[in-house]
Amino acid sequence: MEENLLLENFQKxxxxxxxxxxxxxxxxxxxxxxxxxxxxxxxxxxxxMLPEANWLTRAPSLRRKMIxxxxxxxxxGHGLYLYxxxxxxxxxRQDLIEELLDGKAKYSSIFNYPTLTWADIGSVGWLVDGAAxxxxxxxxxxxxxxxxxAMVRICKEESFHQRQGFxxxxxxxxxxxxxxxxxxxxxxxxxxxxxxxxxxxxxLSPNSALSMKWKIKRKSNDELRQDFIxxxxxxxxxxGLTVPDKDLKWNEERGHYDFGEINWDxxxxxxxxxxxCNQERLTARQEAYKKGSWVREAAKVHAAKKAVSKAx
Amino acid sequence: MSQNEKTNWPLWEVFIQSKPxxxxxxxxxxxxxxxxxxxENARDVYTRRSEGTSIWVIPANAISASSPDDEGEFFExxxxxxxxxxxxxxxxxxxxYL
Numbered sequence: 001m002e003e004n005l006l007l008e009n010f011q012k013x014x015x016x017x018x019x020x021x022x023x024x025x026x027x028x029x030x031x032x033x034x035x036x037x038x039x040x041x042x043x044x045x046x047x048x049m050l051p052e053a054n055w056l057t058r059a060p061s062l063r064r065k066m067i068x069x070x071x072x073x074x075x076x077g078h079g080l081y082l083y084x085x086x087x088x089x090x091x092x093r094q095d096l097i098e099e100l101l102d103g104k105a106k107y108s109s110i111f112n113y114p115t116l117t118w119a120d121i122g123s124v125g126w127l128v129d130g131a132a133x134x135x136x137x138x139x140x141x142x143x144x145x146x147x148x149x150a151m152v153r154i155c156k157e158e159s160f161h162q163r164q165g166f167x168x169x170x171x172x173x174x175x176x177x178x179x180x181x182x183x184x185x186x187x188x189x190x191x192x193x194x195x196x197x198x199x200x201x202x203x204l205s206p207n208s209a210l211s212m213k214w215k216i217k218r219k220s221n222d223e224l225r226q227d228f229i230x231x232x233x234x235x236x237x238x239x240g241l242t243v244p245d246k247d248l249k250w251n252e253e254r255g256h257y258d259f260g261e262i263n264w265d266x267x268x269x270x271x272x273x274x275x276x277c278n279q280e281r282l283t284a285r286q287e288a289y290k291k292g293s294w295v296r297e298a299a300k301v302h303a304a305k306k307a308v309s310k311a312x
Numbered sequence: 313m314s315q316n317e318k319t320n321w322p323l324w325e326v327f328i329q330s331k332p333x334x335x336x337x338x339x340x341x342x343x344x345x346x347x348x349x350x351x352e353n354a355r356d357v358y359t360r361r362s363e364g365t366s367i368w369v370i371p372a373n374a375i376s377a378s379s380p381d382d383e384g385e386f387f388e389x390x391x392x393x394x395x396x397x398x399x400x401x402x403x404x405x406x407x408x409y410l
Contacts, residue, residue: 023380094320303345
């Protein structure tokens with residue numbers, strides 16, 4: 001069939017809300033966009049374990065430690081679901097992992113910020129996972145079947161992450177003056193980077209229009225950001241914390257909160273690799289990969305040995 | 313990275329039975345060196361919240377699939393046989409248990 005006709009049929013299918021499956025014809029740009037987006041998403045899950053691991057041995061109680069371990073294990077699982085989806089598009093997992101280790105691949109810039117206090121583990125769950133959920137809930141309806149299915153699994157697991165984070169922050173906020181201050185300080189540092197997670201404003205987001213047309217995305221960066229703010233402000237108020245934005249104000253007419261200017265220079269600096277922890281995160285991933293090499297080798301040798309004894 | 317690490321471990325498709333009495337359902341896949349480790353990886357990846365009572369793993373390259381290109385013709389024979397569905401039949405009013 002002619003390319004134009006194929007493209008037309010593809011768009012009709014997407015418009016009719018029929019999911020695109022791995023063996024179906026799809027425009028090359030659709031495939032490439034998805035591989036890029038899904039692999040970045042997978043890398044984010046993997047790198048996202050690092051700021052949390054920082055507090056694993058210093059969690060304040062056994063309960064908190066078990067929860068954090070379970071959450072980190074979930075993040076590893078989420079990475080795997082996503083790498084799987086990327087593979088259905090013809091990407092090679094080992095290539096994707098190498099791109100991450102070589103520093104060529106992007107991941108969510110939020111993970112280049114440090115977790116300085118225990119309260120930050122709360123903020124990561126409440127705000128960072130909370131922002132991620134806004135995006136991921138939308139993606140459960142994305143047009144590419146395997147990606148949508150991975151998102152359904154992820155969303156089911158993710159809501160525990162956000163709640164456990166909020167519980168940590170709420171507990172501190174109701175604690176001693178010092179604990180409350182720790183919670184507020186953490187909110188002050190994580191609020192703006194969390195808003196940046198939704199990406200540049202719509203007018204500066206060049207790939208968005210096509211992604212919306214192909215229903216890879218269904219809400220724009222600005223819409224998702226606004227939804228997140230509207231939900232989260234009330235949660236902060238409920239535990240007596242103040243969102244660090246002097247321009248934040250309920251706008252009766254719009255039915256949304258108005259909010260202050262986001263520091264986009266900071267965002268682009270972090271993306272370029274100049275955030276507080278970019279180098280540290282990359283080094284930690286490379287180290288972990290190196291240290292795990294004996295496991296990978298042993299598994300291969302073990303499988304080969306068993307195959308031989310089975311054949312004998 | 314050494315060259316011999318470049319190859320991926322074989323891919324296994326994973327099917328999980330969520331409780332006795334139900335069919336195994338495809339949930340995703342894992343890479344693993346052999347069937348036993350594929351089952352163990354699948355347990356860790358897909359059943360962390362008691363989603364399963366049984367796991368099947370099948371080498372991905374052992375699965376044959378119908379082609380989406382001739383999906384229309386391939387499934388055509390089923391489309392015009394509405395009389396295969398019970399709703400095709402008219403039943404007089406008042407008749408029960410049918």
